[in-house]
Amino acid sequence: MSKHDAALKAQLATPLAGTPWTTIGGRTLSKYDGKVRDCYIDTERGERIIVVTDRLSAFDAIVGLIPSKGQVLNQLAQFWFEKTRDIAPNHMLRTPDPNVMIARECKPLPVELVMRSYLTGVTSTSIWRAYEDGARSFCGHALPDGMKKNERLPAAILTPSTKAALGDHDISVSRDELLARGEIRPEVFDRAADIAAKLFAAGQAHAAARGLILADTKYEMGLDRDGTIVVIDEIHTPDSSRYWYADDYEERLARGEEPRSLDKEFVRRWLKNDAKWSGDGPPPPMPDEIKLEAARRYIASYELVTGVDFVPDTRPPLPRIAAAIGAA
Ligand SMILES: Nc1ncnc2c1ncn2[C@@H]1O[C@H](COP(=O)(O)OP(=O)(O)O)[C@@H](O)[C@H]1O
Ligand SMILES: [Mg+2]
Numbered sequence: 001m002s003k004h005d006a007a008l009k010a011q012l013a014t015p016l017a018g019t020p021w022t023t024i025g026g027r028t029l030s031k032y033d034g035k036v037r038d039c040y041i042d043t044e045r046g047e048r049i050i051v052v053t054d055r056l057s058a059f060d061a062i063v064g065l066i067p068s069k070g071q072v073l074n075q076l077a078q079f080w081f082e083k084t085r086d087i088a089p090n091h092m093l094r095t096p097d098p099n100v101m102i103a104r105e106c107k108p109l110p111v112e113l114v115m116r117s118y119l120t121g122v123t124s125t126s127i128w129r130a131y132e133d134g135a136r137s138f139c140g141h142a143l144p145d146g147m148k149k150n151e152r153l154p155a156a157i158l159t160p161s162t163k164a165a166l167g168d169h170d171i172s173v174s175r176d177e178l179l180a181r182g183e184i185r186p187e188v189f190d191r192a193a194d195i196a197a198k199l200f201a202a203g204q205a206h207a208a209a210r211g212l213i214l215a216d217t218k219y220e221m222g223l224d225r226d227g228t229i230v231v232i233d234e235i236h237t238p239d240s241s242r243y244w245y246a247d248d249y250e251e252r253l254a255r256g257e258e259p260r261s262l263d264k265e266f267v268r269r270w271l272k273n274d275a276k277w278s279g280d281g282p283p284p285p286m287p288d289e290i291k292l293e294a295a296r297r298y299i300a301s302y303e304l305v306t307g308v309d310f311v312p313d314t315r316p317p318l319p320r321i322a323a324a325i326g327a328a
Contacts, residue, residue, distance in 0.1 A: 002296045002299065002300075004068070004295075004296070004299055004310065004312060005292070005296075007067075007068075007312045007314050008067040008068060008292055008295045008296070008312070009067075009292065010314060011067035011068060011295075011312065011314060012067055012288055012291065012292075014316050014317065015054040015065035015066070015067060015317075016051075016053045016054045016065075016070050016099060016317040016318070016321075017053060017054065017055065017065055018033065018038055018053055018055070019038045019051050019053070019318065019321070019327070020318075021040070021322065021327040021328060022328070023327070023328050024040050024042070024049060024325055024326055024327045024328075025325075025326040026326070026328075027042075027044075029041055029042055029049070030043075035055060035057035035060075035062055036052065036053060036055050036056075036057055036070075036073070036239065037050050037051060037052050037053065038050075038051045038053060039051075040327075041105060042105070043105070046104060046105045046225065047093065047102055047103065047104065047105055048091075048102070048103045048104070048105045049100065049102050049103075049325060050100065050101045050102070050103055051070075051099055051100050051321060052070040052071070052073050052074040052077075052099050052100070052101070052234075053065075053070050053099070054066050054067065054068070054069045054070045055069075055070075056069060056264070056267060056294065057239075058264055058267055058268050058271060059123065059268070059271065059277075059278055059279030060164075060169055060279060061279060061283050062283070063267065063271060063283040063286060064267075064283075064286035064290075064291055064294075065291070066291050066294045066295050066298065067291065067292070067295045067312075068295050068298065068299060068310075068312045069294070069295065069298050070099045070317075071098040071099050071312065071313060072237075072238075072298040072299055072301070072302045072310065073234060073237045073238075073239060073298070074095065074098060074099050074100065074101055075095075075098060075302060075306075075310075076234075076236065076237045076238075076301065076302050076305060076306070077092075077101065077234040077235055077236075077237055078092065078095050078101065079305065079306050080203070080235045080236040080237075081231070081235060083202075083206070084199055084202055084203075084231075084235065087195065087198050087199055087202055088195040088198070088199065088229070088230075088231050089224075089228060089229075089230050089231070090230060090231040090232070090235070091103035091104045091105075091106060091222070091230050091231065091232045091233075096324045096325055097320065097321050097324035097325065098313045099313075099317060099321055100321060100324060100325060102325075103232065104224055104230060106221075106222025106223055106224050106230050106232050107222050107223045108163075108220060108221075108222040108232060109184055109188065109189075109192060109220070109221050109222060109223070109229075110162070110163055110181075110183040110184055111160045111161065111162060111163065111178060111183075111184060111189070111192075112160070112161040112162075112163060112170065112218050112219070112220060113158060113160060113192055113193065113195075113196040113218065113219040113220070113221065114158065114159045114160065114161050114172070114216065114217070114218045114219075115156055115157070115158055115159075115196050115197065115199075115200035115216060115217055115218075115219070116153065116156065116157055116159055116215070116216040117152060117153055117155075117156045117157075117200075117204065117214075117215060117216065118150055118151065118152055118153060118213075118215040118216060118242075119131055119143070119147050119148075119149060119150065119151050119152075119153055120149065120150045120215060120216070120242065122265070122268055122269070122272065123169075123278075124169075125169060125170070125171060125172060127159065127172075128149055128150075131143060131147065132149075138157075138159060138172070139157070139158070139159040139160065139172050139173060139174045139175075139177075140174030140175060140176065140177075141157045141159070148253065148256075150253055150258065150259055151253065156197065156200055156201070156204075158175075158193050158196055158197065159172045160172070160173055160174075160175065160178050160189075161173070161218070162178070162181075169279075175189065175193075188223075188229065191229055192219075192221045192229055195219075195221065195229060195231065196219050196221075199219060199231070199235065199236075200214070200217060203217065203235075203236045203241075206305075207243065207305065208246065210304055210305060210307065211245065211246050211247060211304065212243050212244065212245065212246055212262070212304055212305065213243065213244040213245075213246050213249060213259070214236065214241055214242070214243060215241075215242040215243070215244055215259075216241065216242050217235075217236055217240055217241035217242070218240045218241070219231060219233075219235065219240075220232050220233035236305070237301075238262055238263040238264060238297070238298055238301045239263075239264060241263060242261065242263050242265065243261065243262040243263050243301055243304075243305075244259035244260060244261050244262070245259070245260040245261075245262070248260060261297075262297050262300055262301040262304070263297070263301070264294075266293065266294060266297055267286075267290070267294050270286075270290055271283070271284070299312075
């Protein structure tokens, strides 16, 4: 139970599944629907209107609609973009609605910058699976023998991931493997890597001060019109990051138990262990109780990270957002 349960239950009936618009401010814009965000691209102004929906993606598929998830994600990204703007420029321009971010349109780098401090993961391509199968090197980083699952790595590492087409799975690569593909210049990659390391260190320090462990995270970056590297997409949200509670981490590690997590891990575990689904075929229907528990965790991540109470916007999302951005 949480203080938000009544609002969340009401929202089960009116989640933001997606948006149907063709014009914004009277102009026809092209639209790209990602797994989580609907994007309207304003080429003329060099802006991207990003509507963060309540869709939850796991194992590279959309597995359910979680009350308030879009708002949590957007407002957490907003919090972190404001907090980290001294470290690197980011794409955020305005947030005219709790679910909307208007961003500077950039040319995305063809790589996801994944930073990790812990030996963990559940998917077949995770660092933990590779280690369990005997690998002692991951994306060019040597891994010590004798490590346990969820243990802290000797140092934070960058494990770049290639961006797969929709439906495919991303793969982790070393710097050399990435550069050999010829899609990104070494100096651009190295600059992006430096930004990722600094953002991650700042994120981990803030999380630690709030009783959390930011175990790993993923950044997307792009080039703006001037060729400057800009942090795009989202940052340090529970979708792009693994957050654990710090207080009982050591104890649980010693007992061989999984850390208490605040992120999508809960849903991944439900899918895998209870619904016996890990990405093949259509996802199982998600019971309301699982949706509510996921929502509680997303909201807890917002409140713990920001220190501010979350205020769910319970107005019907489509007309509200349409009014805020002039969409039709
Ligand atoms: N400022 C930006 N400029 C260009 N593309 C962006 C920007 N911010 C985010 N994107 C892209 O918009 C999409 C966001 O929607 P998302 O649901 O995350 O999609 P995906 O399923 O591709 O991950 C992503 O493809 C992301 O790379
Ligand atoms: Mg994405």
